Amino acid sequence: MNTALRKPAAAAQPPLEPQAASAREHLRLSGVQKVYTGGALPVTALADIDLSIARGEIFGIIGRSGAGKSSLIRTLNRLEDVSAGQVLVDGVDIGTLKGDRLVALRRRIGMIFQHFNLLASQTVLENLALPLKAAGFRRDEIEARARELLELVGLQGKEQVYPSRLSGGQKQRVGIARALMLKPELLLCDEATSALDPETTQSILALLQDINRRLGLTIVLITHEMAVIRQICDRVVVLEHGRIVEQGPVWQLFGAPQAEATRALLAPLAAQLPADLARRLAATRQSGARAVLELHYDGQGAEPDFQALGQALGAPVELLHGGIDRIQGHALGRLLVATAAPERRLASFLTQTGLFARAEVLGYV
Ligand SMILES: Nc1ncnc2c1ncn2[C@@H]1O[C@H](COP(=O)(O)OP(=O)(O)OP(=O)(O)O)[C@@H](O)[C@H]1O
Ligand SMILES: [Mg+2]
Structure with missing residues (x-):
């Protein structure tokens, strides 16, 4: 295992002063509301969200389309600001962060997406370099880090390749490597395996699990694939119309789902009568x-x-x-x-x- 990946990059990560967070708690949402006001009518995407996510946990978010999953995950790195309530990262209310401290927060959080979001005109190395360039790293540091991460995700030697020459699974591996370039403590995954075939999905899930174990990263993931939740999550929350209808350890939720929304999501897994x-x-x-x-x-x-x-x-x-x-x-x-x-x-x-x-x-x- 590569211990270098564990060391916080002091230059890139000015510490946020933790307040009264419990040692194991990484994220806490309390009373979170999100109302989108851009359109003709306001849309309440999240309401009364109270949630606690432990450090090192793999935490799943499920719910029907439009339930508020992406809105929720995007409040965790302030891609969306909450309309009410608080999001605490290590006990710090991220809504209060400005300027450098907000930049520092975002650097501690990596994100991967369904459609990878790689720049087609840039090589793999250039794609990986972007977050570090913006953070003012030297070229040799960037290249060393990129090599290290390409090895971690099983793409060693692909530095000079353009994304169009990569398979979907390989693109997502680059996406994961890019998300890890700044040594984040939290990885957000919004439908990261939804565009992949089952076999490739398996390899990406194995990689996420490996990263979680080896780097101690907290992972929050959204998926509509219940098999993904079953396979890698510790705990899961079910959203319906922007509210939490159920949450708990995966085995409990899958074994005895309480909410109608959970049952509906799990229905495809339940065997029908032959x-x-x-x-x-x-x-x-x-x-x-x-x-x-x-x-x-x-x-x-x-x-x-x-x-x-x-x-x-x-x-x-x-x-x-x-x-x-x-x-x-x-x-x-x-x-x-x-x-x-x-x-x-x-x-x-x-x-x-x-x-x-x-x-x-x-x-x-
Ligand atoms: N930028 C926005 N402006 C206005 N409304 C939005 C915006 N983003 C999301 N919404 C609305 O907020 C609600 C929740 O959307 P969100 O994208 O969080 O759902 P989701 O659970 O991720 O759905 P999906 O599974 O389809 O990705 C929906 O009603 C959606 O139309
Ligand atoms: Mg979504």
Whole structure:
């Protein structure tokens, strides 16, 4: 690991005096409102946002289109000013920063975008150099830093290449390298993998995780891809009409979503009933038919245990469909099973806590 990346660049980062921030808290939003007043009618994009993000955390923001995700992330580096409330970075209200101190804040925050935002007429090296040139670094320092970061993102030797010669994934790697040039402590990602194919998305997510671990960077990311959240985020907040409707550890939110908006976002991940099974499923039990049970695991307690299920039902259990994900060490998912257990036994089984989070009889086959 490259320790040089950890050292704060004293010239580029005049310290902001931290106030009463807790050691682990990196960002805090309290009572944040954002109203856009440019158009014919004011638009309230954010309302009553209270949020705390820990140092070194990977924090996700999800919500439907127009929910206020980009507005929220843009308040963190003052690309947008809040209309009311405060955004604290290390305990400092960034709304009060002016001049050099605002510049210093922005240098401590890197940002990457869906469409990479690279300058097409400039080489990779020139693109990387821009933030450092503006900050007054010497050419040799800039080149050394660019080399170091291109290596970190797996693009060594690409200094003289123009962006048009790079794939989408490579462009995003350059975007990430550029965002890291000034050794930021916070990386903001607005749909950073949305323009990439699944495989490239995986490699960029792995890179973000690697950066998070190796450099201790806090990462705040927006995505409409729930699989991205599931894979790399520690905690997630759900926005709806500019308000927080739910937040918590990823496993909890995915296991037992409370808000309607969260359920709707997660719906594509929930397996539907397979067509052949749906066709065969009867609403009433014919003689000799087996019951089809849907068992939910929400990560809070029970793990799937077929032996225990069989014992509780007094009959074997056959797995028909479904799967279990392990998120942050918690088993989450839905299983469809068939069992010949009689109705009386089923009724008492459904009330048994400890074997699953929730269960229901879907029908009979
Ligand atoms: N510069 C602006 N001026 C006026 N209204 C804006 C501006 N930017 C965003 N809005 C409005 O604020 C609301 C929130 O927009 P925002 O871009 O934050 O949503 P989002 O969750 O990022 O959506 P998407 O998933 O489509 O990117 C929307 O109603 C949007 O039309
Ligand atoms: Mg957006």
